Amino acid sequence: xxxxxxxxxxxxxxxxxxxxxxxxxxxxxxxxxxxxxxxxxxxxxxxxxxxxxxxxxxxxxxxxxxxxxxxxxxxxxxxxxxxxxxxxxxxxxxxxxxxxxxxxxxxxxxxxxxxxxxxxxxxxxxxxxxxxxxxxxxxxxxxxxxxxxxxxxxxxxxxxxxxxxxxxxxxxxxxxxxxxxxxxxxxxxxxxxxxxxxxxxxxxxxxxxxxxxxxxxxx
Ligand SMILES: C[S@@+](CC[C@H](N)C(=O)[O-])C[C@H]1O[C@@H](n2cnc3c(N)ncnc32)[C@H](O)[C@@H]1O
Numbered sequence: 001x002x003x004x005x006x007x008x009x010x011x012x013x014x015x016x017x018x019x020x021x022x023x024x025x026x027x028x029x030x031x032x033x034x035x036x037x038x039x040x041x042x043x044x045x046x047x048x049x050x051x052x053x054x055x056x057x058x059x060x061x062x063x064x065x066x067x068x069x070x071x072x073x074x075x076x077x078x079x080x081x082x083x084x085x086x087x088x089x090x091x092x093x094x095x096x097x098x099x100x101x102x103x104x105x106x107x108x109x110x111x112x113x114x115x116x117x118x119x120x121x122x123x124x125x126x127x128x129x130x131x132x133x134x135x136x137x138x139x140x141x142x143x144x145x146x147x148x149x150x151x152x153x154x155x156x157x158x159x160x161x162x163x164x165x166x167x168x169x170x171x172x173x174x175x176x177x178x179x180x181x182x183x184x185x186x187x188x189x190x191x192x193x194x195x196x197x198x199x200x201x202x203x204x205x206x207x208x209x210x211x212x213x214x215x216x217x218x219x
Contacts, residue, residue, distance in 0.1 A: 031114040039077040055083035067139035068092030074145030078107035090117035097127045131156045144170040150192040173212025
């Protein structure tokens with residue numbers, strides 16, 4: 001798990017508690033573990049990968065809510081998309097957007113090999129341009145890309161979300177730096193958290209797991 005963490009990060013959860021919690025969280029499937037291993041082999045750092053706790057929570061939320069139309073902003077090597085695809089069991093579709101060519105190639109390889117129901121569609125390009133163009137209504141949207149644009153992604157997403165649908169946003173505690181923002185990303189994420197909290201269109205919970213996960217439900 002060491003390479004999943006950001007370098008020089010303040011851990012939000014006590015490391016012993018986190019380890020304990022992970023020990024009692026369902027394990028990733030053999031296929032998803034292979035995606036982690038392959039990403040680790042190909043890349044210097046895989047700390048962008050959301051990891052077992054967030055991945056399992058996404059899976060559970062999809063299963064509980066019955067979400068079938070899913071949109072992801074920020075694919076990386078395909079870990080979270082494949083975790084979500086497992087929850088769908090062939091019953092829906094995931095569109096996932098990635099702009100980095102190296103990550104697109106790796107994700108494509110992983111989807112070819114492990115997306116056994118063919119539910120994942122990789123959309124290549126910049127989410128800033130692509131998101132406004134995407135048509136259709138979604139049940140669940142996972143935002144996990146460039147942190148400075150979270151407010152924009154949220155606004156675009158809420159217009160494409162069904163009533164009762166979920167917008168889940170990763171890294172909203174940004175290693176705890178949102179408490180006293182001292183750079184653009186921490187400032188942007190603090191502003192994002194404030195915006196969601198004041199937004200009457202949603203009810204939300206900010207969970208202090210891993211790097212902070214905001215779960216907002218459209219009313
Ligand atoms: C934190 S990673 C995503 C991790 C992935 N969701 C997972 O859990 O495995 C963020 C990804 O967003 C991509 N990204 C950043 N800005 C983007 C943009 N404007 N459009 C599309 N992808 C972007 C990065 O290249 C990176 O692969």
